[in-house]
Amino acid sequence: MQNRIQELRKARKVTQQELADALRVTRQTIISLESGKYNASLTLAHKAAQFFGITIEELFVFEGDENL
Amino acid sequence: MTMEEYRKKVTFRQRMAISMCLAAPSSTWLIRSLAGDVSEYARGLLAGVLVAGILIGAFFAARMTMLLKNEDKLREQYIKATDERNQAIGRETSRAACLILLVVLYLGIIVSAFFSMIVSLTLFCVLQVLAAAVFGAFFYYKGKM
Incomplete structure (x- = not known):
């Protein structure tokens, strides 16, 4: 699963630490999410989507078997 | 929390x-x-x-x-x-450590049987306790989730 977190974060000029503080996670988690090493839980995905003001589907790109 | x-x-x-x-x-x-x-x-x-x-x-x-x-x-x-990533790391670490421990104990039982029956039986008992703990935890969480 890919995501647009880094793209949207940079577009809004938000630092990784600021995003981490807003989502109540560590900066390392943001780094892992952006690099695609870690997939967010539904709760974190929801919080991230809320932060950027978009839907989960717009923030996360579901590919192949991840779709019906 | x-x-x-x-x-x-x-x-x-x-x-x-x-x-x-x-x-x-x-x-x-x-x-x-x-x-x-x-x-x-x-x-x-x-x-x-x-x-x-x-x-x-x-x-x-x-x-x-x-x-x-x-x-x-x-x-x-x-x-x-x-942090959910830290929690996920903790879960994976526990799972991997438990698996490694089971394999090491299993090998230890076989190897030690050639040298000392007491050590082998002790390791066997430890393996039984660990297996019981794993099954207990498995059924606990199966009922909880």
Whole structure:
């Protein structure tokens, strides 16, 4: 699963630490999410989507078997 | 877990650490008086347990007190403790460590059987206890989730 977190974060000029503080996670988690090493839980995905003001589907790109 | 719940948890841990510090000398004295005249080895072991208990207790008590006095540090620790990636790492670590332990114990039972039956049987008992714990935890979480 890919995501647009880094793209949207940079577009809004938000630092990784600021995003981490807003989502109540560590900066390392943001780094892992952006690099695609870690997939967010539904709760974190929801919080991230809320932060950027978009839907989960717009923030996360579901590919192949991840779709019906 | 909310920040307030985490604060209560830290306060509980602080109290436990202080209790551990205070209980170590008295429990050691109690064991020594109940056991009576014990060997040099047992006295050494007891002294080790006493010192370790006090040091570990003091370390955690100091750490928890520092956290409770510094709101920024407490919040930082709260985020670290509730961070879902850290929790996922913890779960994966436990799972991998348990699997490695089972394999090592299994191999240990076979290898030690050539040298000592007592060691082999002891390892076998440890394996049984571990397997029972794994199954117990599995069925507990199966019912919970």
